[in-house]
Amino acid sequence: MLSNGRPYLAIPGPSVMPERVLNAMHRAAPxxxxxxxxxxxxxxxxxxxxxxxxxxxxxxxxxxxxxxxxxxxxxxxxxxxxxxxxxxxxxxxxxxxxxxxxxxxxxxxxxxxxxxxxxxxxxxxxxxxxxxxxxxxxxxxxxxxxxxxxxxxxxxxxxxxxxxxxxxxxxxxxxxxxxxxxxxxxxxxxxxxxxxxxxxxxxxxxxxxxxxxxxxxxxxxxxxxxxxxxxxxxxxxxxxxxxxxxxxxxxxxxxxxxxxxxxEEGLENVWHRHAVLARAVWAACDVWGQGGPLELNVADPARRSHAVTSVMIGAPDGDRLRAWLEQVAGVTLGIGLGREPADAYFRIGHMGHVNAHMVLGVLASMDAGLKALGIAHGQGAVAAATQVIAEASGATTAPGDHSVDHHSG
Structure with a gap:
């Protein structure tokens, strides 16, 4: 199965445990x-x-x-x-x-x-x-x-x-x-x-x-x-x-x-990282929603969390997509907690020990799941998410020029 390998937990807590944290705990009692x-x-x-x-x-x-x-x-x-x-x-x-x-x-x-x-x-x-x-x-x-x-x-x-x-x-x-x-x-x-x-x-x-x-x-x-x-x-x-x-x-x-x-990262930088990764998730969801039923739960970006995104997609596709991702791609999304019907919703956790490739991997897996299940969706969602990451990195490339100009973002 394609899910064999290290699974990824993209639920809104418990979040991904860093190896550094787990290693610190792996010791004799003091x-x-x-x-x-x-x-x-x-x-x-x-x-x-x-x-x-x-x-x-x-x-x-x-x-x-x-x-x-x-x-x-x-x-x-x-x-x-x-x-x-x-x-x-x-x-x-x-x-x-x-x-x-x-x-x-x-x-x-x-x-x-x-x-x-x-x-x-x-x-x-x-x-x-x-x-x-x-x-x-x-x-x-x-x-x-x-x-x-x-x-x-x-x-x-x-x-x-x-x-x-x-x-x-x-x-x-x-x-x-x-x-x-x-x-x-x-x-x-x-x-x-x-x-x-x-x-x-x-x-x-x-x-x-x-x-x-x-x-x-x-x-x-x-x-x-x-x-x-x-x-x-x-x-x-x-x-x-x-x-x-x-x-x-x-x-x-x-x-x-x-x-x-x-x-070591700096709290302001931690907040910034979460903000950028959240915007990448939202950008993908906006594109998916242009050609199908998927919709972000919160319309106003200013009122959306940078830690968790709640998504509506319609019953039973919330559970269908979650099941496909876990069984085929090794990615676990959050359930539609407290929502009715629960199988019309899912949640994406992007909190704590997360970076660009982790979030982009989740979004690409979701894109594959929508295709595999035949759930209607807009095209180009992953490209929209990568554009958010690229712009946030402070790197620009002129058309036809493959050199990269690095500047502060």
Whole structure:
């Protein structure tokens, strides 16, 4: 079969694990009481703050993203408190369900699955909340199910304009290390992420960054679960309190390697790489859609994530294409998560450890799959994607001239 060889996972998390990360984890267990593990953890914390662009606190949990949701909520809202959830996909609703499970009253604005927050509607809601009933706003920056990227800075501006004192909580699980995010500059009080996407480390670590306003809210809580309490994690009396028990040793070694890779490339360059590769994916999809049913879920490029692209193609062709790619080409695309009918959709993950040849390989394989399955599509999609890459590289070739002029892009 043509799929024999190394498979490629193009789902929106877990993302491709770099060999450097896997090699860092492939080692004997360390001493968890003294020595290199403790010294290394001390270097991880400031680098996690740098990736989120904050000077404030960060707590590490042995948990997935859902655990980070619960950790963040447990520290700042109590049963009976009210939160406002802004949903643009499955994961906004998932965070709302987590809050409800903690006894929190949830008010949800559902903006559908194809467009970003309507900030005018949010402003109306906050202006009407004269008594400050809403304690926190839960906003997913990029919803993995839809690929929608929301305006977090604009949301903070609306909160400031209305004088509302709620905490602004941002889910960056799908986007951290992929889409530009500025926690402090954008006025975010609590940020949530996990290890398995832009941070290029296997699933198992959840992160919560919080500022002094959020810390003050924690101090007013009547009680917080011992495990989720972030206070001892960021001000531990002993190393074990960073994790409320045994450290996630090998995940930490992998995370250290991943953070080194981000530092060496430079976070601005990481963001740029993701932006270019996303535009290549969109260019191919636009061409395919000119001659068939394929359509990008988000019409406005400014509202599309640079980490994941959600695509509509019609039932059952979403599943047909995914199955062909996995069985014949060795490429796995993401399912139509949270969509109905699910087999009308698929998602392309282009996050973390990805480069031009990886993304172009996915797109060429998709092009072959559309042809093999007889799914109507426009011609020239791969050429459109390669043009995006060529232009971004800063290389130009005059007609009839095969020399290359290199200049800064």
């Amino acid at each position: 001493n968890i009481y003294t020595g290199e593990l403790l010294d290394m953890t001390a270097t991880i914390l400031p680098d996690l703050r740098a990736v989120a662009r904050t000077d404030h606190h960060v707590a590490i949990y042995i948990a997935n993203g859902h655990g980070a949701w619960e950790a963040a909520l447990s520290n700042v809202v109590a049963p009976g408190d009210t939160v406002l959830v802004l949903a643009t996909g499955r994961f906004g609703h998932g965070w709302a369900e987590m809050a409800e499970g903690l006894g929190v009253s949830v008010q949800t604005h559902d903006f559908g699955q194809r467009d970003a927050f309507d900030l005018a509607k949010v402003e109306q809601t906050l202006a009407a909340d004269k008594g400050g009933r809403i304690k926190a706003i839960l906003a997913v920056f990029v919803d993995t199910s839809t690929g929608i990227k929301n305006d977090i800075k604009g949301l903070r501006d609306v909160m400031d304009a209305t004088g509302h004192g709620a905490l602004l909580m941002a889910d960056c699980i799908a986007s951290l290390g992929c889409d530009r995010f500025e926690m402090d500059a954008w006025g975010v009080d609590v940020t949530i992420a996990a290890s398995q996407k832009g941070l290029m480390t296997p699933p198992g670590l959840g992160f919560v960054w919080f500022n002094d306003k959020a810390a003050a809210a924690r101090a007013q809580m009547p009680r917080v679960s011992r495990y989720w309490d972030w206070a001892p994690r960021v001000n531990p009396d002993g190393y074990w309190q960073h994790f409320d028990g045994t450290a996630p040793t090998h995940h930490l070694f992998g995370l250290r390697a991943a953070l080194d890779m981000i530092k």
